[in-house]
Amino acid sequence: MKNRHKRIALIAGGVAALGVATVLVLNAFQSNLVFFFTPTQVSAGEAPKEHTFRIGGMVQTGSVQRQNDGLTVSFIVTDTVKTIPVTYTGILPDLFREGKGVVAQGRLEPSGHFRAQEVLAKHDENYMPPEAQHALDQATKNTSSTRP
Template sequence: MKPKHQRLWLAGLAVLAIAGASGLALSGLKDQASFFYAPSDVKKQGLPLGKAVRLGGLVEAGSIKRAADGVTLDFVVTDGAATTPVSFKGIAPDLFREKSGVVAEGQFQPDGGFVATNLLAKHDEKYQPPELAGKLHETRSLKQ
């Protein structure tokens, strides 16, 4: 076999191996393709029981209830179309508050509730550290 034909065979085998690996990876991720479920997604598709998932949305106003033990939180996540009750035991992030974005990692329960093992608070794109915001304000006043 000529070296040219040998290189073509090796290149073809490499392309097939990459395509096979990509196909296996995509088939394994087909159910987990979304970064998180929204409450309306859960309402439409049903509860993904027995799987670790992420639930995302906004913390509903007036829904945060703190238990007497100081570490248990009960709140409601909404996306405007549906709501899901969430229970979390642990220390909440500093940015966690009503009407703010949250992604909760955990599992759905048969009763429709969600038990979170981790909370990720999201801030809006307008957030700036106080030090930077002050310097931007000074810079704007100097330009004028």
């Protein structure tokens, strides 16, 4: 009878330990999960208000403004339908240019301004993050279908 109780206690302890480990892993995964949104989705309120996410599209031509500190840059990200102003403090990638694809990771401020913590630029002329390319294709398709 004692062996049976020991075996049940070991099994129950193992299941409990597995449950705790699963909860910890899922919690860590959820806190590090970063979603991608387009400017149209952000403007529609689909982006999380208090969580980090990525916004992607094209850097609007003529929108890049550098501050006197040499590190702070403001620019506008567009998907050809909507635009979102972005501010980033740090060193931009060498390939960051107006009219080129960009993905910025950060948070949306209550004013609707995006404060980036990281900026990624495409690495060659043929590459754009798949999410950004899909978003631009969808925006172009939606714009052309609404024209007379």
